Amino acid sequence: MKNFGSGNVTWKTVLSFLLIAVISVHKSPAQETGKVATFKIGNATVSVLSEGQQNNKPDNLIGTTPEMLKKHVPDGTYPSAVNAFLVQMDGKTILIDAGFGRNLFDNLKSLGTSAEKVDVVLLTHMHGDHIGGMIKDAKVAFPKAELYLPQPEHDYWMGNSERGRQAQDVIAAYKDRLHLFVPSEAGEDAKEIIPGVKGIAAYGHTPGHAGYMFESAGSRVFIWGDLTHAMAVQMPHPEVAITYDVNPEQAVAYRKKLLDYVAKNKIPIAGMHIAFPSIGDIKAKDEGYEFTPFPVQ
Numbered sequence: 001m002k003n004f005g006s007g008n009v010t011w012k013t014v015l016s017f018l019l020i021a022v023i024s025v026h027k028s029p030a031q032e033t034g035k036v037a038t039f040k041i042g043n044a045t046v047s048v049l050s051e052g053q054q055n056n057k058p059d060n061l062i063g064t065t066p067e068m069l070k071k072h073v074p075d076g077t078y079p080s081a082v083n084a085f086l087v088q089m090d091g092k093t094i095l096i097d098a099g100f101g102r103n104l105f106d107n108l109k110s111l112g113t114s115a116e117k118v119d120v121v122l123l124t125h126m127h128g129d130h131i132g133g134m135i136k137d138a139k140v141a142f143p144k145a146e147l148y149l150p151q152p153e154h155d156y157w158m159g160n161s162e163r164g165r166q167a168q169d170v171i172a173a174y175k176d177r178l179h180l181f182v183p184s185e186a187g188e189d190a191k192e193i194i195p196g197v198k199g200i201a202a203y204g205h206t207p208g209h210a211g212y213m214f215e216s217a218g219s220r221v222f223i224w225g226d227l228t229h230a231m232a233v234q235m236p237h238p239e240v241a242i243t244y245d246v247n248p249e250q251a252v253a254y255r256k257k258l259l260d261y262v263a264k265n266k267i268p269i270a271g272m273h274i275a276f277p278s279i280g281d282i283k284a285k286d287e288g289y290e291f292t293p294f295p296v297q
């Protein structure tokens with residue numbers, strides 16, 4: 001490719017070069033796809049549905065220092081992922097976020113269920129990597145599901161027609177079974193939105209971003225959506241934000257508050273951007289926290 005750009009290279013050559021580049025990106029061994037793992041929380045079954053995993057550069061983190069990166073990102077990248085979760089409890093099949101819609105439907109099948117059997121979809125927020133699977137072939141992907149969405153998230157996306165076509169299309173497609181709720185602050189007084197599930201405010205990443213607290217037979221798990229994007233850095237340093245946060249300061253404040261809450265109450269957590277198996281325990285450590293993933297059976 002020495003002559004690239006000199007005029008000797010035909011478009012055909014350029015296109016085939018680009019095609020090879022695209023194929024090799026998709027074949028990169030760093031990308032793991034299509035995995036599922038299932039855990040028991042009380043009488044509930046909680047499954048992580050992996051949409052893929054890769055290593056990211058820390059360039060878009062806000063508030064890091066060179067020392068911090070040297071210590072926590074020694075090879076210059078940190079593991080990241082995109083996940084949805086499925087909770088089966090009390091005879092209900094509940095999907096939390098819908099990923100890109102990339103492996104989602106095959107993953108549901110591998111768990112012995114399907115999009116048609118999903119009773120409830122809970123959305124943490126409406127970025128594309130969380131609502132990509134909501135519409136499939138121009139139709140609702142979950143034909144019988146009731147959709148739960150935080151009211152402030154709905155208002156954010158509907159408040160400006162330029163903001164997000166994809167979010168507005170999902171809201172329109174599900175308008176007949178859309179349930180808007182105001183998330184509760186974490187604590188014993190938090191309100192249930194459906195039996196065994198509380199919607200918990202985790203604002204900042206987006207204005208209505210929420211996590212979901214599940215309780216079954218006295219055991220709990222907090223599926224916290226995008227409370228973190230870079231566990232390797234944000235566990236020891238919850239004060240680090242990311243450029244995708246609509247309000248980074250508010251995101252930091254809620255991250256600190258909710259990490260304190262789950263660590264003190266020993267509540268396991270699961271996250272949409274935590275590397276597989278994406279679920280585990282949080283403990284206070286030094287000035288920050290430490291995450292220990294559950295062992296995969």
Ligand SMILES: [Zn+2]
Nearest residue numbers: 127129226272
């Ligand atoms: Zn996300």
